[in-house]
Amino acid sequence: TQLLEQSPQFLSIQEGENLTVYCNSSSVFSSLQWYRQEPGEGPVLLVTVVTGGEVKKLKRLTFQFGDARKDSSLHITAAQPGDTGLYLCAGPDNYGQNFVFGPGTRLSVLP
Amino acid sequence: DAGITQSPRYKITETGRQVTLMCHQTWSHSYMFWYRQDLGHGLRLIYYSAAADITDKGEVPDGYVVSRSKTENFPLTLESATRSQTSVYFCASLGGTTEAFFGQGTRLTVV
Numbered sequence: 589t590q591l592l593e594q595s596p597q598f599l600s601i602q603e604g605e606n607l608t609v610y611c612n613s614s615s616v617f618s619s620l621q622w623y624r625q626e627p628g629e630g631p632v633l634l635v636t637v638v639t640g641g642e643v644k645k646l647k648r649l650t651f652q653f654g655d656a657r658k659d660s661s662l663h664i665t666a667a668q669p670g671d672t673g674l675y676l677c678a679g680p681d682n683y684g685q686n687f688v689f690g691p692g693t694r695l696s697v698l699p
Numbered sequence: 700d701a702g703i704t705q706s707p708r709y710k711i712t713e714t715g716r717q718v719t720l721m722c723h724q725t726w727s728h729s730y731m732f733w734y735r736q737d738l739g740h741g742l743r744l745i746y747y748s749a750a751a752d753i754t755d756k757g758e759v760p761d762g763y764v765v766s767r768s769k770t771e772n773f774p775l776t777l778e779s780a781t782r783s784q785t786s787v788y789f790c791a792s793l794g795g796t797t798e799a800f801f802g803q804g805t806r807l808t809v810v
Contacts, residue, residue, distance in 0.1 A: 619797050630789050630801030631742075676742070680797065686732070686757065687799055691741040
């Protein structure tokens with residue numbers, strides 16, 4: 589069974605600080621996705637990383653896929669209150685028909 | 700409007716009652732999913748469907764029934780609701796091979 593672990597589980601920081609959250613597995617994934625979920629809403633896709641070692645930037649967010657395609661990280665520079673939410677990583681299972689989700693990192697950015 | 704919509708957004712039902720959660724998507728995506736989201740468990744797959752009239756069990760299917768007579772609709776039925784089924788339910792569809800689009804969720808309370 590493919591599992592995704594995320595750390596930290598909770599993170600509370602001040603506006604302007606930098607942070608990194610992690611997504612790890614003992615299994616290889618063909619791709620990994622990062623979603624952000626705001627209270628009362630469904631998850632929304634932020635990015636998909638496909639190639640081992642790939643780095644993608646989305647404004648102040650930087651996503652990296654590990655060389656072995658077993659892990660990924662999300663780095664936020666100069667966090668803002670609007671970054672508050674639950675960050676989920678996910679990847680397709682071995683059959684490519686379902687997504688395995690990590691438990692999420694709940695981020696709170698205080699003004 | 701294009702997208703994926705769930706109804707109702709909120710539902711309170713009594714133990715033992717049958718309740719159906721609706722999901723409708725406008726993209727004609729082949730794959731659709733039902734997840735439940737609970738604190739401490741993250742998103743767990745209940746059922747998924749690869750196409751009309753093709754459904755399969757996910758991680759936590761007990762007590763749920765699905766059908767998919769049309770590509771755009773994927774209702775989830777709780778045959779005899781139990782308190783352990785109190786949760787937030789998300790429907791999703793798969794665009795391409797890696798991007799899941801989620802509905803806004805249905806918050807179900809079983810009393």
